[in-house]
Amino acid sequence: MxxxxxxxxxxxxxxxxxPLQTGVSLAQVETFGKFLGGSATNVAVAAARLGRRSAVIxxxxxxxxxxxxxxxLRDFGVDDRWVTPVDAFPTPVTFCEIFPPDDFPLYFYRRPxxxxxxxxxxxxxxxxxxxxxxxxxxxxxxxEEPSRTATLAALQARAKAGPTVxxxxxxxxxxxxxxxxxxxxxxxxxxxxxxxxxxxxAALRYATVAVGNVDEAEVATGLRDPAACARALLDMGVELxxxxxxxxxxxxxxxxxxxxxxxxxxxxxxxGLGAGDSFGGSLCHGLLAGWDLEPMMRYANAAGAxxxxxxxxxxxxxxxxxxxxxxxxx
Numbered sequence: 001m002x003x004x005x006x007x008x009x010x011x012x013x014x015x016x017x018x019p020l021q022t023g024v025s026l027a028q029v030e031t032f033g034k035f036l037g038g039s040a041t042n043v044a045v046a047a048a049r050l051g052r053r054s055a056v057i058x059x060x061x062x063x064x065x066x067x068x069x070x071x072x073l074r075d076f077g078v079d080d081r082w083v084t085p086v087d088a089f090p091t092p093v094t095f096c097e098i099f100p101p102d103d104f105p106l107y108f109y110r111r112p113x114x115x116x117x118x119x120x121x122x123x124x125x126x127x128x129x130x131x132x133x134x135x136x137x138x139x140x141x142x143x144e145e146p147s148r149t150a151t152l153a154a155l156q157a158r159a160k161a162g163p164t165v166x167x168x169x170x171x172x173x174x175x176x177x178x179x180x181x182x183x184x185x186x187x188x189x190x191x192x193x194x195x196x197x198x199x200x201x202a203a204l205r206y207a208t209v210a211v212g213n214v215d216e217a218e219v220a221t222g223l224r225d226p227a228a229c230a231r232a233l234l235d236m237g238v239e240l241x242x243x244x245x246x247x248x249x250x251x252x253x254x255x256x257x258x259x260x261x262x263x264x265x266x267x268x269x270x271x272g273l274g275a276g277d278s279f280g281g282s283l284c285h286g287l288l289a290g291w292d293l294e295p296m297m298r299y300a301n302a303a304g305a306x307x308x309x310x311x312x313x314x315x316x317x318x319x320x321x322x323x324x325x326x327x328x329x330x
Contacts, residue, residue, distance in 0.1 A: 004131040005079070006052040007284050010154055011040030011138040011169075012116050013058035013083065014092035015065045016313060022098040022270070026107070029097075036072040036314040037094055038116065039169055039277050040138050046281020046303070046317040048077045052288065055079035057124070057154070059115035065091035066115075076314065082125065086115035098311075101269040108173065117147040124150060126157035133162055134284050137207075138169035139216070142199040152199075155206035163287050166203050166238070167280060168212030170196075170219050193219045204236040209287070211242040211280065226251050242283065242297075244276065250301060252293045260293035265305035265330065274313030279304035281317065302327050 016037030019029040044054040060066030062085035141151040175192040217229035230253040233241035249263040282303035286296030310316035
């Protein structure tokens with residue numbers, strides 16, 4: 001076996017088709033850019049940009065967009081050995097609209113089924129998953145079979161052998177819902193959460209770190225107060241709960257009693273999409289480095305802010321030098 005990876009992520013992969021004009025609806029956009037996408041993939045890219053050896057477990061269509069994904073992963077220095085083709089389904093694409101500072105609607109084209117939901121348990125390299133310094137899974141991977149069983153099997157193989165991160169990653173439309181969580185998604189949002197919660201609870205039994213915003217934490221806990229969400233996640237088995245609070249910053253609570261609440265890093269927002277994935281890759285970077293909670297959260301906030309100030313997601317992920325220079329200016 002080769003040297004263990006710093007980070008292995010498992011989950012969504014695809015192609016982001018982003019407008020090159022901002023403040024314009026898709027109906028009026030004339031030109032687009034093509035980028036590597038998918039939250040688990042972007043986290044691996046973010047960590048690789050910070051010098052970490054990372055890999056992705058996912059699947060694409062057997063098509064030119066799938067070929068593009070492999071090339072983009074290699075260009076970013078992310079190992080693509082566990083990204084395999086599915087003949088039956090096309091590589092997903094995702095469009096967005098860009099209305100700064102805080103409106104970035106996403107349009108997912110993942111039907112009849114996304115290849116990244118066709119990961120089978122028997123395909124997993126369980127030894128590599130167990131050996132990785134950090135293993136990262138997402139809520140989307142739990143929404144359909146066989147990916148749901150494969151994700152839980154990967155967590156079981158991992159058996160908390162090291163930091164195991166559950167990105168709560170709530171996308172209600174993948175669970176038959178609409179809108180956001182119950183606070184703004186109406187009945188369909190609440191129904192989708194009810195469907196998802198047992199699988200979130202199952203995954204949390206194998207996770208050591210949970211990270212998500214308040215809506216995402218509500219899926220797992222049924223609560224919306226950030227501090228209450230963090231306590232509930234700790235009670236469900238994790239050692240570290242990280243709750244992103246938007247303009248209020250981020251709250252991190254560790255089982256050993258340490259806490260950190262860090263304000264956001266102000267920037268002029270160009271595209272908020274991908275900021276959370278940059279935060280995630282930087283969180284992994286800090287965990288690997290053994291940083292204390294407050295500097296780790298400040299670093300991750302800064303990395304997320306840098307991506308929010310740029311158009312793209314994967315190609316916008318900052319290097320360590322960029323994050324450190326950005327922090328030095330504040």
